Amino acid sequence: MSDTEFEGIVASPWSGGASPFAINSKKLGMWLFIISDSLTFSALLISYAYVRLETPNWPRPFEIWPAIAKSSLMTFVLLSSSLTMVLGVNAAFNGDRKKTVRYLIATILCGIAFVAIHATEWVTLLGEGVTPWSNPFNPAAPLFGGTFFGLTGLHMLHVTIGVAYLAIIAWGFGKGKYTAEHVEVSGLYWHFVDLVWMFIFPMVYLLSVNPK
Amino acid sequence: MSSHAHTGGSTVHAPMAEPSGFIRKYIFSVDHKVIGIQYFLLALTAVVIGIVLSLLMRFHLVWPNATLPFVSGGQMSQEQYLALVTMHGTIMVFFVLTTAPQGGFGNYFLPIQIGAPDMAFPRLNMLSFWVTFLAFVCIIAAFVVPGGAPISGWTGYTPLSGLGEISGPGEGWGQTLWIVSISLFCLASLLGALNFIATTIDLRAPGMSLMRMPLTVWGWFVTAILGLLAFGVLLAGGILLLLDRSAGTSFFIPAGLVVNDQLQPHSGGSPLLWQHLFWFFGHPEVYIAILPGMGVASHVLSTFARKPVYGYRAMAYAICAIGFLGFMVWGHHMFVSGMSPYSGFAFSVLTMSIGVPSAIKTFNWLGTLWGGKIQFKTPMLFALGFVSLFVSGGLSGLFLAQPAVDNMLHATYYVVAHFHLVMGVAAIFGIFAATYFWFPKMFGRMMNEPLGKIHFWFTFVGAYCIFMPMHFIGIAGGIRRYADASAVGFLAHLQPVHQFMTIAAFITGAAQLFFLFNFFYSLKFGPKASKNPWNATTLEWDTDSPPPMDNFGGHYPSVYRGPYEFSVPGAGDDFIPQWLEPSQVARAK
Numbered sequence: 001m002s003d004t005e006f007e008g009i010v011a012s013p014w015s016g017g018a019s020p021f022a023i024n025s026k027k028l029g030m031w032l033f034i035i036s037d038s039l040t041f042s043a044l045l046i047s048y049a050y051v052r053l054e055t056p057n058w059p060r061p062f063e064i065w066p067a068i069a070k071s072s073l074m075t076f077v078l079l080s081s082s083l084t085m086v087l088g089v090n091a092a093f094n095g096d097r098k099k100t101v102r103y104l105i106a107t108i109l110c111g112i113a114f115v116a117i118h119a120t121e122w123v124t125l126l127g128e129g130v131t132p133w134s135n136p137f138n139p140a141a142p143l144f145g146g147t148f149f150g151l152t153g154l155h156m157l158h159v160t161i162g163v164a165y166l167a168i169i170a171w172g173f174g175k176g177k178y179t180a181e182h183v184e185v186s187g188l189y190w191h192f193v194d195l196v197w198m199f200i201f202p203m204v205y206l207l208s209v210n211p212k
Numbered sequence: 213m214s215s216h217a218h219t220g221g222s223t224v225h226a227p228m229a230e231p232s233g234f235i236r237k238y239i240f241s242v243d244h245k246v247i248g249i250q251y252f253l254l255a256l257t258a259v260v261i262g263i264v265l266s267l268l269m270r271f272h273l274v275w276p277n278a279t280l281p282f283v284s285g286g287q288m289s290q291e292q293y294l295a296l297v298t299m300h301g302t303i304m305v306f307f308v309l310t311t312a313p314q315g316g317f318g319n320y321f322l323p324i325q326i327g328a329p330d331m332a333f334p335r336l337n338m339l340s341f342w343v344t345f346l347a348f349v350c351i352i353a354a355f356v357v358p359g360g361a362p363i364s365g366w367t368g369y370t371p372l373s374g375l376g377e378i379s380g381p382g383e384g385w386g387q388t389l390w391i392v393s394i395s396l397f398c399l400a401s402l403l404g405a406l407n408f409i410a411t412t413i414d415l416r417a418p419g420m421s422l423m424r425m426p427l428t429v430w431g432w433f434v435t436a437i438l439g440l441l442a443f444g445v446l447l448a449g450g451i452l453l454l455l456d457r458s459a460g461t462s463f464f465i466p467a468g469l470v471v472n473d474q475l476q477p478h479s480g481g482s483p484l485l486w487q488h489l490f491w492f493f494g495h496p497e498v499y500i501a502i503l504p505g506m507g508v509a510s511h512v513l514s515t516f517a518r519k520p521v522y523g524y525r526a527m528a529y530a531i532c533a534i535g536f537l538g539f540m541v542w543g544h545h546m547f548v549s550g551m552s553p554y555s556g557f558a559f560s561v562l563t564m565s566i567g568v569p570s571a572i573k574t575f576n577w578l579g580t581l582w583g584g585k586i587q588f589k590t591p592m593l594f595a596l597g598f599v600s601l602f603v604s605g606g607l608s609g610l611f612l613a614q615p616a617v618d619n620m621l622h623a624t625y626y627v628v629a630h631f632h633l634v635m636g637v638a639a640i641f642g643i644f645a646a647t648y649f650w651f652p653k654m655f656g657r658m659m660n661e662p663l664g665k666i667h668f669w670f671t672f673v674g675a676y677c678i679f680m681p682m683h684f685i686g687i688a689g690g691i692r693r694y695a696d697a698s699a700v701g702f703l704a705h706l707q708p709v710h711q712f713m714t715i716a717a718f719i720t721g722a723a724q725l726f727f728l729f730n731f732f733y734s735l736k737f738g739p740k741a742s743k744n745p746w747n748a749t750t751l752e753w754d755t756d757s758p759p760p761m762d763n764f765g766g767h768y769p770s771v772y773r774g775p776y777e778f779s780v781p782g783a784g785d786d787f788i789p790q791w792l793e794p795s796q797v798a799r800a801k
Contacts, residue, residue, distance in 0.1 A: 025332040025414045032406040036444040043448035043489055050485050051463060133460030143480040146461030
């Protein structure tokens with residue numbers, strides 16, 4: 001073996017420079033969580049598609065007023081909350097604590113509004129007799145209720161957790177305990193929950209508009 | 213020294229001060245080494261239970277009418293046999309094959325082998341373990357609830373698992389606990405996988421490029437990616453199954469189902485949906501069990517053959533390829549569930565294509581051994597055993613990958629023999645190799661070599677005696693999950709083969725006492741281990757045995773070369789560790 005080959009084996013340090021993947025662990029962790037959570041939602045949405053295609057005469061009970069109007073309003077509220085979130089993250093990186101907290105609170109209020117309107121939707125459907133195990137529109141398709149409450153319920157759980165998460169971040173950032181990086185990571189979660197709704201809204205609501 | 217310096221600017225936790233109280237130090241510890249040992253002990257408990265369950269099954273298959281003291285009514289019922297099948301499979305797959313190699317050794321050694329002071333998220337790590345522990349408590353509780361353990365197999369096939377008590381004993385509380393346990397396990401594994409990936413990407417020491425990572429790290433890293441993508445889907449399936457059982461939905465239960473003469477109040481669902489969701493997780497799960505073992509085998513073979521791993525890059529890429537293909541073959545578990553021949557063909561071709569990276573690994577293991585100065589220490593024997601079992605079990609996979617052949621063999625013992633060899637016993641051999649190899653580092657003492665060798669030969673010969681004849685029973689038509697084949701005319705003449713396997717199983721099971729004795733005796737009385745007893749090259753051998761709280765005692769290693777520089781021509785020693793500065797490397801005189 002020549003000297004240069006020997007050197008090649010014993011001495012080619014990668015000189016300890018910056019890691020090629022120098023991404024903050026917290027941010028990376030949140031991205032990885034989002035990947036796995038999106039697979040959970042995908043599995044549920046694909047299951048929904050599967051049972052819907054298997055069922056003849058899947059019910060399409062939603063009227064433009066009030067169901068679609070309400071769910072459109074919910075979509076609008078949630079999308080607006082993503083805007084305030086972006087502004088919040090931006091303010092956080094500009095070091096403006098007051099502004100950041102204000103935008104985060106706006107985001108939280110939008111989240112609460114979303115859950116509140118959604119809850120009235122649930123109450124309406126339950127009042128019409130839709131339950132996870134039965135469906136007055138078409139008794140042969142009892143899974144209408146199961147998929148509706150399952151999908152929107154898991155999403156609502158995510159929004160609720162997000163509201164609590166943002167409240168903690170807003171409180172901590174206002175006190176100076178957290179950095180802009182924390183706000184950004186919570187923003188990733190919030191946008192993801194928003195994005196999931198952009199799949200649920202058309203698949204659960206718009207595909208089930210009453211054709212009459 | 214802050215840990216910022218060695219991770220190239222990414223913010224990480226500074227190593228935490230060693231806690232003083234017993235509870236913070238050993239119970240709710242955030243130290244990845246303590247958590248690794250906790251996972252290992254959990255798996256050790258689970259494997260003892262799993263082995264006892266399998267021995268009870270083997271006993272029942274040969275002496276179905278024997279009176280057993282602990283069974284109510286004296287004789288084991290067919291449902292109780294099915295409960296044994298279910299619990300043996302569930303405990304072994306989830307709490308042994310997933311927990312020991314990844315949760316146990318991965319947790320302990322991944323951070324050390326990449327030169328990190330801890331995992332990226334130490335508290336999350338602690339949470340993962342305790343949620344896993346809770347899952348284990350749930351599954352064990354299924355034994356003692358009214359009705360006993362569930363009977364629907366480790367795959368929890370619907371509609372059996374979705375209907376409740378009407379479909380059999382154990383399908384009430386037992387099955388609910390099973391679902392809760394598996395869902396918790398999914399959650400814990402997701403968090404663990406996330407932690408492993410972030411740690412591997414973010415916390416490597418200077419010089420530890422991806423192509424300098426030990427193959428063990430590659431194994432754990434790719435396994436974590438599989439876990440991240442697979443467990444979330446099973447979690448979704450678990451939620452739906454739980455809704456079917458407790459909220460009255462019918463995701464997995466079709467209309468018009470009559471069970472025990474009663475029409476079930478369900479309609480609209482499809483049992484196939486569960487199979488798709490389950491196997492989309494279930495097939496990657498097979499690789500979650502075996503990939504860490506492949507990493508350990510490569511690592512140990514190289515160390516004790518005193519040769520670099522043959523084709524290191526190909527080995528790393530093969531691990532990635534196996535992981536990638538593992539997501540596209542779930543349909544081969546469902547050939548007999550009814551499937552378009554075109555889908556069957558696609559799944560069949562994809563399944564067989566996994567043979568290519570598997571063969572790359574096998575031939576590279578052989579290439580690593582070729583011309584080496586082989587030292588037959590116990591870890592080496594188990595690594596060689598791993599290769600042998602992986603090949604023997606893998607070859608039958610090529611037959612099962614053909615839909616036409618699988619239609620004949622799917623419900624027989626042939627499949628049982630196949631997966632026990634290739635993912636069960638092979639993975640267990642990987643765990644044993646890892647235990648004998650790293651015991652000195654983990655506990656600061658050496659294990660006993662002669663006892664280890666006795667343990668190896670009994671286990672190796674025993675495993676073949678149990679599972680090789682099983683192939684022939686399967687080809688002869690022996691149907692799996694039958695509690696008493698002697699009552700079936702055309703199977704009765706196979707009973708002597710069953711007897712042979714049962715005796716082999718009892719001897720092999722008893723031989724594990726050599727291991728348990730060796731393990732606990734060496735903990736206390738083994739000779740003290742030096743820093744680097746095997747003259748190995750990777751970073752875990754650069755620190756004390758056992759390592760201090762921050763892994764390297766205040767200094768952080770830099771990495772100057774690949775992980776397997778053994779017998780380098782021109783060097784003074786037959787190994788050049790990764791951490792040795794170039795100026796310190798001895799030249800041959």
